[in-house]
Amino acid sequence: MDINLARTFLEIVSSRSFAQAAEQLHVTQTAVSARVKTLEDLLGRKLFVRNKAGASMTAAGEQFVRHAMALVQAWEQARHQMTVPPGRRALVTVGCEISLWHPLLLDWLLWMRQGAPDLALRTEVGLAEDLLERVAHGTLDIVIAYAPRQRPGLRIELLIEEKLVLVSTTPGVQAPEAADYVYVDWGPEFSAQHSLAFPELSSVGVSSSLGPLGLEYLLTVGGAGYFRQNVVLSHVKAGRLHRVPGAPEFLYPAYAVYAANADMKVLQPALTGLRQVAAGRPAAKAQKTGGNVRKTRLSPPR
Incomplete structure (x- = not known):
């Protein structure tokens, strides 16, 4: 056909x-x-x-x-494997939703360098719907996304039970003010919940669709905003940011999505790496054994 x-x-x-x-x-x-x-x-x-x-x-x-998806995925997987560079046994392609890539993708690449050095890697960042369409069609092996919708032929695995928390550069702040508030668009569900919780912040001076950009801006000029808990943790510990007490928290989990008929001998090390870095162990040292990953020592969580 x-x-x-x-x-x-x-x-x-x-x-x-x-x-x-x-x-x-x-x-x-x-x-x-x-x-x-x-x-x-x-x-x-x-x-x-x-x-x-x-x-x-x-x-x-x-x-x-499901048969059409299997046909397309098998073809794309075969086509990708023809581009594997010398010295690597296979290629793994991972796409990540824009709001979730930092620092997850970098930590994963570092983990894979030690844990699965025989795999070639390609990463992409984009919009969730585009990425999910591509994993369904086989042009991506794994997609990391927030709230992906279920599709035939795909598996969805929870990676991170993340939360969005309100932080400020000024300690003791009880409620954010529109004048120094940085609004990050974390998606339609967050937008709806945020509007109910903070109707007075429906119009602010600075907004961004990219979390890392909004955070860097906030750290530079000061103010308050909602950001991923695991990302701001180090800044809170260092005293650069402060949790706003009593502020509502919003769930923002991350999921790994991949084809149900994927070659797990190739994908398993990549999924193991994602699980490890999601659990806070980005510097895992591992040895490859028969296509699987055997962990020999893990650095302590950051």
């Missing part, structure tokens, strides 16, 4: 529209319709019902989803 047929099918499933699928795939809508017709002829089943609202799957279409 032409792999583009499976890709086209999955794009329609994701967008629920032949027109949007054509736009995403950079082909004409006629080409999309032709690919679906070819796929339906090969399978001997009708896969979509088209209507004014877009396209919905038939029962046969729903059954074919």
